[in-house]
Amino acid sequence: MNEGLLEQLETWHEQDEYEKIVDAVQEVPVEERDYELVNHLGRALNxxxxxxxxxxxxxTVAEEGADDPLWQYRIGLAYYYLEQYDKAEQAFERSDELEPGDEDTLEFLEWIRNRDDEEEEDEDSAGEVQEGVELENGTAEEQPAVISSINVVHVDPPVPVSGEFWNDSELALEQYVSDPPSDGLVESVEEQLVFRLPVSYIEMMKEHNGGIPYHRFFPVTNEESGETGYVEIEGILGIGREKRHALCGTEGSWAVIERDGYPEIGVVIAKAPSEAGIVMLDYRSYGNDGEPEVVYVDKNERKITPLAPNFETFIQGLMRPEV
Structure with a gap:
């Protein structure tokens, strides 16, 4: 394989030029693509x-990848975001077996197992209800379930923010984390967003500009049932334009609002997994002269649910599941 091409692909990867990688590899005839080239293509598509x-x-290179922990991790990541969790878990377990202790692999396994536990709990609860318990307006099967419109994830037990906050995984560094923003960049981004960013948010981004936190769960109480669930976020958008998940990146605030039809009430700072909803800074109450609230907006119903009175309180309220 042409070493010059491989070096160029790696350079484009470091520059987040993933489309160029895809185009370049696809120009190579299929029969001439070796294992390394296919992995470059798969990683770019991810x-x-x-x-x-x-x-x-x-x-197409599964036989060669069977004993490669990185290949197992990458296909596991793809399966995870396709919500094919059984296949993802198998791939991550194999990756961990080949290269024990990798933090990113273990975290994905943790997320999958938390989901499995939640599904089992839901199935157990449903089974108990379907045994014919009488309700005020009829049998359990006839009574519509009362559920929260928020896409909550139940974690048992969660623990509050403590210790290391950011998880600088390969995915985080590639798609979220930028260099600390200059005052000029902050001003430029604010002008493009048409909103003044909270001081606490700017200060945090000057310390670590965007990324995937270990603490990704914010507690929310269902007003109807009184039960507490947890809104899960994937990552926090940084101040900038270069990274895919930055405020003005290709998956930034206005891009997400315009593409998915969210209400134009402020700035998107985080998304829920599988794009089930977004977390926003909501400027409706105080405008640009005050501190915006933090809210969750459900993608399907567009219901706006308050989370915290300000960004600092939101960050302090984030929790992580205890393994």
């Missing part, structure tokens, strides 16, 4: 969130 295509590419 970074472009084209997960089905990524899986198809990885599977």
């Amino acid at each position: 970074n472009l969130e084209r997960y089905e295509e990524a899986v198809a590419q990885f599977l």
Whole structure:
């Protein structure tokens, strides 16, 4: 394989030029693509969130990847975001077996197992109800379930923010984390967003500009049932334009609002997994002269649910599941 091409692909990867990687590799005839080249293509497709295509590419070199922890991790990541959790878990377990202790692999396994536990609890609860318990307006099967419109994730037990906050995984560094913003960049981004960013948010981004936190769960109480669930976020958008998940990046605030039709009430600072909803700074109450509230907006119903009175309180309220 041409070493010059491989060096160019790696350079584009470092520059987040994933489309260029895809185009360049696809120009190579299929029969001439070796294992390394296919992995470059699959990784780029993952970074472009084209997960089905990524899986198809990885599977063409499955035999060679069987004993490669990085190949297992990458196909596991694609399966995870396709919500094929059984296959993702198998891949991550194999990756951990080949290279024990990798933090990113263990974290994905943790997320999957938390989801499995939640589904088992929901199934147990549903089974108990369906045994014919009488309710005020009829049998359990006839009574519509009362559920929260928030896409909550139940973690048992969660623990508050403490110790290291940011998880600088490969994915985080590629798609979220930028250099600390200058005052000029902050001003430029604010002008593009048409909103003044909170001082606490700017200060945090000057310390670590965007990323994926270990603490990704914010507690929310269902007003109807009184039960507490947890809004899960994938990552926090940094101040900038270069990274895919930055305030003015290709998956930034206005891009998400315009594409998905969210209400134009402020600035998107985080998304829920599988794009189930977003976390926003809400400027409706105080405008640009005050501190915006932090709210969750459900993608399907567009229901706006308050989370915290300000950004600092939101960050302090984030929790992580205890393994």
